[in-house]
Amino acid sequence: MSATSEPQVLRIGLLGAARIAPAAICIPALALNHKLVAVGARDLQKSEVFAQQWMIEKAYGSYEEVINDPDIDVIYNGLPNSHHGFWNIQALNAGKHILSEKPFGSNLAEVQWQVDVARKSSTKIMEAFHNRYHPTNQRAIEIAKSGEIGEITSVYADLAGPVSDKSDIRYQLDLAGGAMMDMGCYTIHMQRHLGLALFGEEPTVVSAKAKEFSPGVDQMMTVELKYKNGATGTGHCDLDFTHLQNECIITGTKGSIKVPSYVLPGLDDRVIVTVNGKERTEYLGRISTYSYQLQAFAGFIRGTNTVLTGVEDSLKNAAMIDDIYRAAGMNLRPAPLMKL
Amino acid sequence: MSATSEPQVLRIGLLGAARIAPAAICIPALALNHKLVAVGARDLQKSEVFAQQWMIEKAYGSYEEVINDPDIDVIYNGLPNSHHGFWNIQALNAGKHILSEKPFGSNLAEVQWQVDVARKSSTKIMEAFHNRYHPTNQRAIEIAKSGEIGEITSVYADLAGPVSDKSDIRYQLDLAGGAMMDMGCYTIHMQRHLGLALFGEEPTVVSAKAKEFSPGVDQMMTVELKYKNGATGTGHCDLDFTHLQNECIITGTKGSIKVPSYVLPGLDDRVIVTVNGKERTEYLGRISTYSYQLQAFAGFIRGTNTVLTGVEDSLKNAAMIDDIYRAAGMNLRPAPLMKL
Incomplete structure (x- = not known):
């Protein structure tokens, strides 16, 4: 068996012992027979407990140690939003491939910064819009495109849930928090990909209305979009909702397509x-979105497929998030780590 | 949301804290968002350690407790071969759905016994030939059927590996051990399914040669098969091989299809x-075979799909294993638990 034809076992290092990491990377890595080499957190003890729980070989007390570990070729960045861009760049500079949690950065400028570095790099980087890789959403988009429900007249997508702990990172402006960042990014990602599939063009922002939790931090955001053919798009996100809700409804002249759980x-x-x-x-099928995502990412690294959430997509999603904050009369998220 | 349209979360109980269980059921269950309710082993402490490692809610010191737990609707049977039939029947009688490790029983008579019970039951049972559900094998069979490599002239399938511990259950006759049982069942399962796909008919046994580890226990087995169109089939299995090997080669008049890892x-x-x-x-794609299998099994229970490894398939696989032991001049595996 020659080196190039060898099946690629990813040797993965985790930045952050994050709450999302088990579902997003540990379980899929185990289900896809990859290797969890190390986890790094600022608190070494937290890192050690996490490593033991998830059968990860090494625990580090810093992100740098993960990035510089020669046994690792893929970094999973599960840090807070404000830390995506900066640490992705450190990892790119260390020659690692990166699967980074969404949103890719605090604002378009920060995303542009890391994309510039990524484009000069020989390694691959991908934003973790995992839901895009699941057959449920692939099929919904395929049906919409087929004409079965007629001409598309409106698209609705929401994501809302109960984030009851008000000290959560998602309520903190300096960590690039906000409902639009954490949840809304999914609603517009789905709308954008529908626009591309249906009309070869993304929708544009018509208006946005926010309810603020604290100055600059949106607890809720409603967005109005417009598609190329005149169809309307509505996005809704809410950090302080009664239950987890993530519905997408595509309405056409002959009928509708409903995906009751397009994010999960x-x-x-x-x-x-x-x-x-x-x-x-x-x-x-109920195989998790994160398994499909890791499969797509592994193929991307191996060179056997391209991905739907590459750097071009990340730039466009970030630009639309900025557009929405501006339309709502709010400031963009600050990017504190860019100064470092 | 009505009861029938609700997404089905399987509530799974494990018989045996088996070595294969993490890969075969724990990881796939986590990756498919199902629930690991309980594990039962004869040694309660072993059960408790396993439960903690795999985030399973309850640990029991017996199989009965798992089978009778009202919080469980699906049983995973990972016990030794000789214990599949008996405990599957107990679980069927308790109204549970069952995913049972292969081979389904010690011999055809034992498989027939449990299939008779299963057919009268309203619950679903499936033999865990996980590899059959992976796109790699689906695709190989599809290509063979397409005629791209011409008319099929021969099929080769092996499975061999190093089982160095000679006290392993696979070397024990009263636990229904032997290379043909543990590994060979895959080689003929692949051959049988190729025969069905290509010619609408399974191959038949021409001859078999065993190398015995101890009286009645095959360490190695070579099987010669014949397909409907005259094509030959060869199966090879070995418990005491230098490395893990599981290759399938389908040869036709115009070319060949090689699957370097058809079992895994x-x-x-x-x-x-x-x-x-x-x-x-x-x-x-490298999503594990066990995830695809559990997905197929969940759909089977939900009634949205049939499965490729149902009881009819189990009967035919068991019949061929018996044919092979007879052709090799050996006795069938005993079925000690049938007497209970």
Whole structure:
């Protein structure tokens, strides 16, 4: 077996013993037979407990140690939003491939900064919009494109949930918090990808309204979009909602497509299609979005496929988030680590 | 949301804190967002350690407690071969769905016994030939069927590895051990499914030769098969080989299809196709076979799909294993638990 044809086992290092890390990287890595080499957190003890729980070989008390570990070729960045850009750049400079949590940075300027570095690098970087890789969403977009529900007239996408701890990083401006950053980025990502699939062009921002938790931090955001053919798009996100909600409804002249769980289709894999009043349900499978994402990322590194959430996509998503904050009359997120 | 349209979260109980259980059920269950409710082992302490390691809610010191737990609707049976049939029947009688490790029983009579019970039951049971659900094997069979490599002339499938501990259950006759049981069942399962896909008919046993580790226990087995069109099949398995080997090669009049890892395509997802001397490689993805299997099983329970390894398939695989032992001049495995 020659070196190039060898199956690629990713040797993964984690930045941050984050709450999302087990679902986003540990379980998928185990399910895809990759290697969890190290985890780094500022608190070494937290790192050690996490490493033991998830059968990770090494625990470090800093992010640098993970980035500089020669046994690692892939970095998973699960740090707070404000720390994505900076640490991604350190990892790129260390020659590592990167799977980075969304959103890619605090604002477009910070995303542009890391994309400039990434483009000069020989390693691969990808923003973790995991839901885009699940068959449920692939199928919903395919049906919308097929014309089965007629011409698209409106698209609705929400993401809301109960973040009851008000000291959570998502309520902190200097960590690039806000409902739009944490949850809204999914709603517009879905809208953008629908626009690209349906009309070869992304929707544009018409208006945005925020409810602020504290000055500059949106607890809730409602966004109005417009598609190329005149169809309307609505995005809604809320950090302080009664329950987890993540529905996408695509309405056309002949019917509708409903995805009850487009962000986490691994929990509910239905696509409900109604045409001329007749409803059918397709089930696309409950393998987690994160497994599909890691599979796509591994193929991206191996060179056997491109990805739907590459740096071009990240730039466009960041630009739209900035547009939305401006339309809501709010400031952009600061990017404190850019000064370092 | 009505009860029938609700996404089904399987509430899983494990029989045995088996070595294979983490890969076969714990990781896939986590990756598919199912629930690991309980594990039972004869040694309670072993059960408790396993439960803690794999975030399983309850640990029991017996199999009965798992089977009778009302919080469980699915049983994973990872016990030794000789214990599959008996405990599957107990679980069927308790109204549980069952995913049972292969081979399904010690011999055809024992498999027939549990299939008779299963057929009268309203619950679903499936033999865990996980590899059959991976896109790598699906694709290999599809290419063979397409005619791209011409008419099929021979099929080769092996499975061999180093089982160095001679006290291992696989070397014990009363636990239904033997190379053919543990490894060979995969080689003929692949051959049988190729026969069904290509010719609508399974191959038949021409001859078999065993090398015995101890009286009645095959350490190695070579099997010669014949397909409907006259094509030959060869199966080879060895418990005492230098390294893990699991290759399937389908040869036709115009070329060949090689699957370097047909039993564990999650470790190597290639399908290598050679037609008229020109080679191409397809990569089908490294999500583990066990995740695909659990997905298929969940859909089977939900009623949204049938499965490729249902009781009919189990009966035919068991019949062929018996045929092979007879052709090798050996006795069938005893089924001690049938007397209970």
